[in-house]
Amino acid sequence: YLSKSLQRALDRRLYLLLYGNSNAAPSRKPVWHFPEKVYDSEETLRKCAESALAFVLGDLSHTYFVGNAPMGHMVIQQMENVPEPSKSQVIDTNKFDIQKCEDFVWVTKNELLEYFPEQAEFFKKLIIS
Numbered sequence: 001y002l003s004k005s006l007q008r009a010l011d012r013r014l015y016l017l018l019y020g021n022s023n024a025a026p027s028r029k030p031v032w033h034f035p036e037k038v039y040d041s042e043e044t045l046r047k048c049a050e051s052a053l054a055f056v057l058g059d060l061s062h063t064y065f066v067g068n069a070p071m072g073h074m075v076i077q078q079m080e081n082v083p084e085p086s087k088s089q090v091i092d093t094n095k096f097d098i099q100k101c102e103d104f105v106w107v108t109k110n111e112l113l114e115y116f117p118e119q120a121e122f123f124k125k126l127i128i129s
């Protein structure tokens with residue numbers, strides 16, 4: 001299945017989505033979401049983002065976090081510690097051992113908007129290409 005491969009759409013950026021339980025889903029039913037972690041006691045928001053991605057990928061040696069600040073802020077009702085999306089890039093690998101979720105996909109920006117139609121305007125502004 002092509003959306004599981006990092007070797008698709010090589011001329012565009014891909015975004016990792018996970019399917020499973022999410023802190024942002026009030027119903028606690030499995031949903032598509034980004035790697036996430038509730039901010040707890042980490043020194044910085046970047047450390048929290050690194051921890052969230054490490055929980056899913058395990059090894060972060062092939063990732064690069066772009067900056068120290070989140071790339072956006074999402075308001076989710078009924079949550080105190082809202083996850084903030086951070087930007088990281090995969091470097092020098094074509095496969096990860098993705099765990100801790102029921103399913104995953106690597107999607108382009110346009111495909112991402114199909115997964116989150118209610119937040120399409122937010123992601124259009126947040127994601128440049």
